[in-house]
Amino acid sequence: MATTWRRLTDRLNGKHDPEVLYEGLPDHLSVPVRQWSLKVMGNYVLVGVVCLRLRLPSSILNSRSPEEALANYQDKSNTMVFMEIVDALLAGLAEANPYTSGRYGVATRELRVELDYILTEGGSAYMVNPEGDGLCRRLNETLRESLDAAVQAADKQKQGAGAHLREAFAAAYGINPNPSVAYSQSVKAVEAVANPLFLPKSPEPTLGAVRSTLDQGRTKYEMVVQDRTGAPAGISAVVELLNLLWHGQRDRHAGGPTSQPVSQEAAETAVHAAALLVHWIATGAIRKK
Incomplete structure (x- = not known):
């Protein structure tokens, strides 16, 4: 459900226009979304799959901590690259056993709900799609x-x-x-x-x-x-x-x-x-x- 919270100055000024949605991964969403991705990769063996599907540099898998390398990956020439990583992680979660919690005890449904909350509260132009296996543009x-x-x-x-x-x-x-x-x-x-x-x-x-x-x-x-x-x-x-x-x-x-x-x-x-x-x-x- 879309948030109805509005910042103080908007309430004081009587502003009721919908907030402009953010494309890509803006600064205020970067930390919570990257932390979410690290949690996902700590539960499921998805790093290799994501790197293969998105043709990401081999330096990620060759690093001491591939999970952290992928969670912190950036590409200045592609502002949507990390949203593509999140999209691929959701696809990987959908392919995993839905009754498997992973080593930290977090179920796939809880991970999807958590991400959707982050994206909604942060005003992202994207949301978890109805099937839960990827991202889609936010709909009315x-x-x-x-x-x-x-x-x-x-x-x-x-x-x-x-x-x-x-x-x-x-x-x-x-x-x-x-x-x-x-x-x-x-x-x-x-x-x-x-x-x-x-x-x-x-x-x-x-x-x-x-x-x-x-x-x-x-x-x-x-x-x-x-x-x-x-x-x-x-x-x-x-x-x-x-x-x-x-x-x-x-x-x-x-x-x-x-x-x-x-x-x-x-x-x-x-x-x-x-x-x-x-x-x-x-x-x-x-x-x-």
Whole structure:
């Protein structure tokens, strides 16, 4: 949960604007985050794995204390390097036995909670991701809850939509964002729940075909929510949201006059649009008349 504490001068001046979040590892976060990493490495054999995955200098593993060398590592040419180390440590923790406490008796869950507290209180732009296996950009609590609800609803369908949404989230908000993957996985998430429902007999179902089916069959479907007359609302909002998601993926085909890379902003929008569509479809908010 995000902190509500505000410094004295801000309270006295009536300042209520959200605090600007800090990228990388600013000075005030350096000591607590590095101390946290040392605690993690004291419990689990992760130094070698992190150094290999991040291609870090051999001087770390050749030092008298590789744990301390990694915990104090800096690279002036890469201000995000230590956040990448933290991200890799979280991945290593997720791969470790969740019931193993390590030689100091600290469980993996407690380590994740401790790090998330440090990052939140220090105003970091990053947080521990929902799976606990890495970092992601900090999200508004309401947006985070809507994504979680969509994933939970999708998981109950057992059609893979939840996994695609998780991939989309990680690609959009991870420490190394990939907008193209985020958008593609968002489309796949909607297809995973929509294709079996709206195109059960199609040999090659796609989101575009779902969009066309619903657009041409507006009189056959309705929403569980009511319109201004008290009758079930139409599905125009669904069709428009599908149109937005489908047409917005401008890198789906190369070489066209409107082809272009997916922007970070477009990817984040696609993730949340997909989450809403997945939630609606998975929970039966769209139904046949």
